[in-house]
Amino acid sequence: MEKLIRPVPGFLALFFALVLLASGIACFSLNDGQNGWLVVAGVVCLVASFFLLKGIMIIQPNQARVCTFFGRYIGSVKDNGLMWINPFYSTTKVSLRVVNLNGQVLKVNDKMGNPVEIACVIVWQVSDTYKATFDVADFKQYVTIQSEASVRHLAQTCPYDNMEDEKAEITLREGGEKVSELLESELNERLAPAGIVVKEARISHLAYAQEIAGAMLQRQQATAIVAARTKIVEGAVGMVELALDQLSKRHIVELDDERKATMVSNLMVVLCGERGAQPVLNTGSLYQ
CATH class of the missing domain: 1.20.5 (Single alpha-helices involved in coiled-coils or other helix-helix interfaces)
Structure with a gap:
């Protein structure tokens, strides 16, 4: 499950890193070849400065970083701004911004067996960074494949219109909001393992196949x-x-x-x- 961590503000770490960097340079500048302790002090200051600088990261709005420590999940950082974390942490960027997916036109048989062309537009967003990073190989590809599967299943469970199935309560052509609710519900169920939330799903293209x-x-x-x-x-x-x-x-x-x-x-x-x-x-x- 996702675990949030709050890192140290990065401005303080940046300040100390610059001070240590300047101190290390000063130690090497003041060394006249006889004071070995200045060399040691300079090396220590430079190493400490690079250590602090490596842990500094900038997180943009609606972005997150997933932190791991030698293969173990530590937590996710969702705070924005200049942050400092353990330099030994490995981080993975995950966007939390809303994404539009304009699905391709699919050819599938409806409930009555008629070939139809159908496509949908999906608005989705990452809600669980742990699942999106570790539970699936590529969450963007996962969204694309599962959305196509959901659209195909929707077309196969609903007739195109009432001409052949007069008792049908929901049709693809006249279903409107009910069809969108069915599609959105199925997409949320399919994409939950990847930590994805579907905010809206609507049919963008619907027509009979050319042969009929x-x-x-x-x-x-x-x-x-x-x-x-x-x-x-x-x-x-x-x-x-x-x-x-x-x-x-x-x-x-x-x-x-x-x-x-x-x-x-x-x-x-x-x-x-x-x-x-x-x-x-x-x-x-x-x-x-």
Whole structure:
């Protein structure tokens, strides 16, 4: 598990390192060849100065350092600024900044077996530096591979739309926030071993594969036409029913069943036709 450590501020260590460096140089400058202790003092000062300088490190905002001591994990430093740690520690830089991953377009079969093209955009961030450094070989590559696996699994568990699966509660095309929540939840589950947190995941590209795109487009157009015609017929039947009911209630004209059928037929043609009907005036009686 991740363990945070708070190193010593680096400005004090830098000050002592510069003082020791200057003292070592001064010892060598003052040596006239007869005072051996000045040489020893100079060497000690220079070694101590280099020792202090080696432990100084600069940590940028939203970055961390993972410290190890001869293969043993010591802790992670997340404080920003000039810091000083044990010079014998080995450090590894880990970025804590938010990263956008624009996934490549994948070709996969949806729940109904239709080939679709799908891609997603993922916003992720390192939350556990220990897991990201030691539990996986390369956490960036791990994110890329697991995100592709999650997108493929999502496409295989949800249909593209409701045309073939009318009872589907969630579809890729109309799922919206629910699809994003499913993808985000699965990504967080898959990336937890690497200490990665997914902040947002959304589908950026969704389309039928080229080999069936034309046929599916025709099917969608046909479905839209049938739906529109259904609405037109429902409206026309209501209008015909209203016309016959009003004629009967107001006793404007009495029609037998045959004339009613003729009137209904003419009204349906007029109301449901794609073009405007040409009027024909009846100058005789009703039955001529």
